[in-house]
Amino acid sequence: MTQLILYNVFNGLIIGAFYALMALGLSLILNLSGVINFAHGGFLAVGGYLAFTLEPYIGFWGGLLLSPFLTAAIGLIIERLLIRRLYGRDPLYSLLLTFGLAFMFEDGTRFIWGPATLPFTVPDWLSSPLSGQFFFLTGYRLFMVLLVTATVIALFVILSRTRVGMRIRAGTLDLETVSVLGVNVRILRNINFGLGIYLAGLAGVLAAGMLGLQPTIGSDLIMPSFVAIIIGGLGSLPGTLLGGLLIGVASGVTSVFFPSASEAVIYVMMGLVLLVRPRGLLGEEGRF
Amino acid sequence: MTQPKSFPIGRRTVLKAAAAAGVAQVAAPFVISARAAETVKIGLNDPLTGTYALLGKNEQIGCQLAVEQINKKGGILGRKVELLVEDSTSADTGIAVQKAHKLIDRDKVNFLLGNVNSAMAIALGEVSNQAGILHIVTGGHTDSVTGTDCHWNVFRVCNTTRMETNSVSSTLFKKYGKKFYFITPDYAFGHTLQQGFEAALKANNGTETGASLTPLGSTDFSSYLIKAEASKPDVIIFLTAGQDSVNALKQAVQFGLNKKFGIAGAQQELEVLEGLPPEARIGTWVFEWYWRQPNVPHVKEFVAEIRKVNGGKVPTARHWFGYASTWTCALAANHTKSLNALKMAKFLQNFKLPPEVALMPNNPFYREGDNQLMPTLYVGHAQEKGKDDPEDLFVVDKEVKGVDAALPVAETGCKMKWPA
Numbered sequence: 001m002t003q004l005i006l007y008n009v010f011n012g013l014i015i016g017a018f019y020a021l022m023a024l025g026l027s028l029i030l031n032l033s034g035v036i037n038f039a040h041g042g043f044l045a046v047g048g049y050l051a052f053t054l055e056p057y058i059g060f061w062g063g064l065l066l067s068p069f070l071t072a073a074i075g076l077i078i079e080r081l082l083i084r085r086l087y088g089r090d091p092l093y094s095l096l097l098t099f100g101l102a103f104m105f106e107d108g109t110r111f112i113w114g115p116a117t118l119p120f121t122v123p124d125w126l127s128s129p130l131s132g133q134f135f136f137l138t139g140y141r142l143f144m145v146l147l148v149t150a151t152v153i154a155l156f157v158i159l160s161r162t163r164v165g166m167r168i169r170a171g172t173l174d175l176e177t178v179s180v181l182g183v184n185v186r187i188l189r190n191i192n193f194g195l196g197i198y199l200a201g202l203a204g205v206l207a208a209g210m211l212g213l214q215p216t217i218g219s220d221l222i223m224p225s226f227v228a229i230i231i232g233g234l235g236s237l238p239g240t241l242l243g244g245l246l247i248g249v250a251s252g253v254t255s256v257f258f259p260s261a262s263e264a265v266i267y268v269m270m271g272l273v274l275l276v277r278p279r280g281l282l283g284e285e286g287r288f
Numbered sequence: 289m290t291q292p293k294s295f296p297i298g299r300r301t302v303l304k305a306a307a308a309a310g311v312a313q314v315a316a317p318f319v320i321s322a323r324a325a326e327t328v329k330i331g332l333n334d335p336l337t338g339t340y341a342l343l344g345k346n347e348q349i350g351c352q353l354a355v356e357q358i359n360k361k362g363g364i365l366g367r368k369v370e371l372l373v374e375d376s377t378s379a380d381t382g383i384a385v386q387k388a389h390k391l392i393d394r395d396k397v398n399f400l401l402g403n404v405n406s407a408m409a410i411a412l413g414e415v416s417n418q419a420g421i422l423h424i425v426t427g428g429h430t431d432s433v434t435g436t437d438c439h440w441n442v443f444r445v446c447n448t449t450r451m452e453t454n455s456v457s458s459t460l461f462k463k464y465g466k467k468f469y470f471i472t473p474d475y476a477f478g479h480t481l482q483q484g485f486e487a488a489l490k491a492n493n494g495t496e497t498g499a500s501l502t503p504l505g506s507t508d509f510s511s512y513l514i515k516a517e518a519s520k521p522d523v524i525i526f527l528t529a530g531q532d533s534v535n536a537l538k539q540a541v542q543f544g545l546n547k548k549f550g551i552a553g554a555q556q557e558l559e560v561l562e563g564l565p566p567e568a569r570i571g572t573w574v575f576e577w578y579w580r581q582p583n584v585p586h587v588k589e590f591v592a593e594i595r596k597v598n599g600g601k602v603p604t605a606r607h608w609f610g611y612a613s614t615w616t617c618a619l620a621a622n623h624t625k626s627l628n629a630l631k632m633a634k635f636l637q638n639f640k641l642p643p644e645v646a647l648m649p650n651n652p653f654y655r656e657g658d659n660q661l662m663p664t665l666y667v668g669h670a671q672e673k674g675k676d677d678p679e680d681l682f683v684v685d686k687e688v689k690g691v692d693a694a695l696p697v698a699e700t701g702c703k704m705k706w707p708a
Binding site: 003004007008011012014015106110114115116117118119120121127128129132135136138140141207210211212214215216217220221251252255256259260262263264 | 337338339341342345474500501502503505506507508510511512513514515517518531534535538539541542543544545548559560562563564565566567599
């Protein structure tokens with residue numbers, strides 16, 4: 001039993017890392033632009049589908065490299081044409097817009113790639129377990145965790161060491177002052193949105209390697225990311241990361257004792273956090 | 289330069305947004321294919337969005353082909369037939385019931401077809417029974433539809449879950465052994481499949497090493513698979529369907545579990561096998577219809593017809609469910625020269641499907657007493673690649689007659705009450 005629980009904690013961390021990757025993109029956009037991006041799952045699906053389409057030409061690795069950038073490019077265009085118009089208005093507007101976009105993405109992918117599940121394959125050497133004992137640690141999942149770790153480190157380095165990153169962080173705290181100091185907030189938001197969507201696209205390619213690629217893949221995966229953000233605390237990226245890992249582990253451990261509640265447990269956790277510590281685990285007090 | 293105003297996003301807004309995402313799952317669009325006066329209307333209530341979207345869509349294609357053929361042959365009672373389609377969603381039974389009421393009360397359909405989801409099939413059976421219209425369940429398999437929840441007006445084309453488990457269990461015992469671990473979707477369909485296998489295990493002195501009930505629409509199966517591995521069964525039985533099956537099998541193969549244990553289950557579908565990478569097309573399963581039946585009359589023509597409207601792809605069991613259900617409506621009405629549900633239901637007792645609709649051996653018929661079609665079940669194994677057709681992903685090892693797999697009517701729990 002102890003072994004089973006340990007396995008599930010370990011496995012939960014792997015899954016949590018994936019949730020965190022999605023939630024970080026969502027959180028970035030939410031923090032700076034105040035947009036609750038419901039279409040994040042849609043971008044994720046596009047990332048997966050683009051990698052699937054590119055795979056015959058440039059292989060898995062090419063797809064993994066290129067597809068998130070293409071997804072981000074689509075994101076930048078959508079931000080420029082649609083989302084930008086709604087900055088400064090009540091958040092409900094952008095919420096409704098991205099809500100509609102989520103439907104359009106789902107039906108759009110269904111229209112272009114069809115409703116059938118597509119078999120996205122990962123390189124053979126990645127898709128087998130590394131050891132008989134820890135069979136759930138496949139090369140692919142280890143690679144995924146490493147990639148997520150590297151991405152998170154890169155993201156935090158960008159945010160804390162580069163000029164644009166510092167501006168994003170400053171803007172998150174007080175956008176008006178940043179704007180008054182002469183920073184082009186429009187471009188800043190555009191870059192930030194692109195960065196968030198890049199993470200969605202990357203999560204999409206990674207998800208397609210583990211799951212069947214079908215139009216609802218985005219909406220199937222999006223809810224835990226919202227939960228991760230609320231548990232971790234709005235406005236805090238480390239909080240989002242922690243939230244993602246926590247729900248992964250909680251869901252895994254619950255499945256040992258009460259498998260049918262493994263999905264519900266994350267919502268129970270969210271409820272508890274909201275009751276006991278409404279700002280979330282690492283959220284700043286009074287900020288939201 | 290415009291001054292950006294900042295609107296704080298509160299926790300409450302995010303929560304409301306999350307709730308809205310839930311609503312989005314059910315606020316699916318509806319589809320109506322055609323409208324005209326004086327037509328005979330067949331209403332299809334099936335998922336066109338969510339986990340079962342593809343299965344629902346394929347049933348719809350089968351229905352549409354049948355409607356075209358029926359109209360070419362003079363329609364129903366000389367009137368043109370039209371198909372009205374409503375999206376039931378994949379998981380919200382409330383929406384399915386609401387859409388069924390819409391079809392029956394507003395659109396005044398003469399027949400109701402559906403649903404892929406077992407829980408919805410049961411609920412729709414109640415609705416159609418109250419309305420007193422003939423209802424053919426296309427693809428919801430849980431036993432009670434033609435068992436404890438049976439109704440005089442509700443017929444079913446697809447198999448019961450018990451028929452599926454009975455047809456394959458002896459093969460599984462022989463091939464893998466008698467220690468089973470179940471990965472079971474947590475709703476009616478999964479529950480009755482597991483009960484079916486448990487009955488077979490009990491009768492054959494087998495053991496159940498454990499079971500994981502998984503929420504419908506699960507994406508990650510790793511924790512369940514870890515539990516399955518720890519219980520060291522002879523075979524892991526996957527009772528999942530649709531997209532859940534793709535996700536579960538893909539992960540099981542990535543974990544190398546197919547090298548340690550047998551991988552099998554009851555119902556398997558071509559839609560799932562096509563969605564899997566080749567290395568995960570494995571295991572022993574039951575198909576309810578297969579497109580490659582060289583010795584069965586009319587199958588070739590049906591395959592060719594479906595290919596024309598299905599982007600060149602072959603029909604699956606779902607296409608056949610839709611096709612056979614729709615034809616059943618037309619045959620019942622034209623034979624009784626009536627659209628009276630009671631007359632048609634009486635006529636369908638022990639009614640044998642004609643070969644051009646049956647498209648399978650052993651003369652499938654609607655069994656008197658529970659209104660369950662007794663078709664042929666195809667027990668076999670999945671294969672990585674077809675030899676001469678990329679869609680030939682299943683090898684039929686054994687054909688089982690429906691009557692041999694089904695429980696006798698007396699044991700189904702069906703107490704049929706006919707109106708006076």
